[in-house]
Amino acid sequence: MPPKPQLPAANTPCPCGSQKPLENCCQPFIQGTANPATAEQLMRSRYTAHLLLAIDYLWATWSPEQRLRSSQADIRAWAESxxxxxxxxxxxxxxxxxxxxxxxxxxxxxxxxxxxHQHHEVSQFKKVMGKWFYVDHLA
Ligand SMILES: [Zn+2]
Known part of the structure; x- marks a missing residue:
């Protein structure tokens, strides 16, 4: 298993590339203190969650249909690799x-x-009961 990445400090630039500090960008979503208002915010925070190995967050923001096809162990293995x-x-x-x-x-x-590698994707998102979820990719 590869070593875990160093967790960045809260005031470092967010890994999602927003140019905002982590604590004012993806971190509140990943920690569950705020909900993403837009699909892009959820997408960015899911990218950052891969980096931080926030597997619970990746799991919780996946649509239930997708969860049936995978496991948290699969997500962790992918993120860690x-x-x-x-x-x-x-x-x-x-x-x-x-x-x-x-x-x-x-x-x-x-x-x-x-x-x-370059992962190029068009992601689909839906909002259920006021919360955004990642559904699937189109391309
Ligand atoms: Zn971010």
């Missing part, structure tokens, strides 16, 4: 505070077994 190098959000459709669904297109860079 990668060095997360950066996130670029390319486009969002809907997913605003007043929407109940939306998509976010992004590229995540990561290193796995010495190779740098």
């Amino acid at each position: 990668c060095d997360w190098l950066g996130l670029q959000v390319i486009a969002t459709r809907q997913g605003g505070a007043s929407d109940d669904k939306g998509t976010v297109e992004f590229i995540a860079l990561f290193r796995q077994r010495g190779q740098v």
Whole structure:
């Protein structure tokens, strides 16, 4: 098993690339003290959660249908096998505070077994009872 990454201090720039401090960006969502208002905020916080190995958060923000197809151990194995190098959000459709669904297109860079990979995805999100969930990817 690869070593766990060092947890960044709360005032370091958020790993999601927002240029905001972690404590004013993804951390409150991951710690459960606030809910993401937009699909993009959830997407960014899920990226950061991969970095921080916040597996409970990744699990809790997945749609129930997706949870049937995987396990927390699978998510942990995937997150731990990668060095997360950066996130670029390319486009969002809907997913605003007043929407109940939306998509976010992004590229995540990561290193796995010495190779740098680009994960390009269009993610689908839905809002249920006021909370955003990650549904699936379109591409
Ligand atoms: Zn962030």
